[in-house]
Amino acid sequence: MKSTLLTLFVTLSIIFTSNSQNSALKSSMERGEEIYTDFCVTCHLPNGKGVEKVYPPLANSDYLLKNREASIKAIKFGMQGEITVNGKKYNTVMAPLGLSDDEVADVMNYINNSWGNKNDKMVTEAEVSKVKK
Numbered sequence: 001m002k003s004t005l006l007t008l009f010v011t012l013s014i015i016f017t018s019n020s021q022n023s024a025l026k027s028s029m030e031r032g033e034e035i036y037t038d039f040c041v042t043c044h045l046p047n048g049k050g051v052e053k054v055y056p057p058l059a060n061s062d063y064l065l066k067n068r069e070a071s072i073k074a075i076k077f078g079m080q081g082e083i084t085v086n087g088k089k090y091n092t093v094m095a096p097l098g099l100s101d102d103e104v105a106d107v108m109n110y111i112n113n114s115w116g117n118k119n120d121k122m123v124t125e126a127e128v129s130k131v132k133k
């Protein structure tokens, strides 16, 4: 009896935790979408595909997928120098955008989970604040 109750309790808390994580991710993505429209869409485009050789794609970007910290750093402080995204080289400049740490987290959650991208591990403001220049 005791172990049945324990199993029930553990199951319920898992369901509860994953639901509240999902809704936190969802609302972060909603804020992130607005930030994307205001700050990113001119270069990376509404479909996240960018412009070949000039603005790298975010949709399906192996760079974004594999370089979580470097991507946060790029959005937070800007980026320049050669990078390879999906086998193509880019060597241009993304100026710093002046976003706060919570805005960087929101827009990361949006791009990590749009256009077929999927990343359940939510980016938090605390994580962004730890990323230094």
Ligand code: HEC
Pocket: 035, 036, 039, 040, 041, 042, 043, 044, 054, 055, 056, 057, 058, 061, 063, 064, 071, 074, 075, 079, 080, 081, 082, 083, 085, 090, 091, 092, 093, 094, 095, 097, 107, 108, 111
């Ligand atoms: C003025 C154009 C421009 C704007 C606006 C811009 N970017 Fe970029 N972005 C670039 C360029 C250019 C690079 C590649 C820089 C290089 O060659 O080193 C880049 C690289 C990146 C990368 C890493 C490479 C990749 O494709 O995964 C990410 C992630 C990214 N940008 C996200 C964003 C987000 C999110 C915003 C809005 C908050 C944004 N960018 C706004 C031009 C821009």
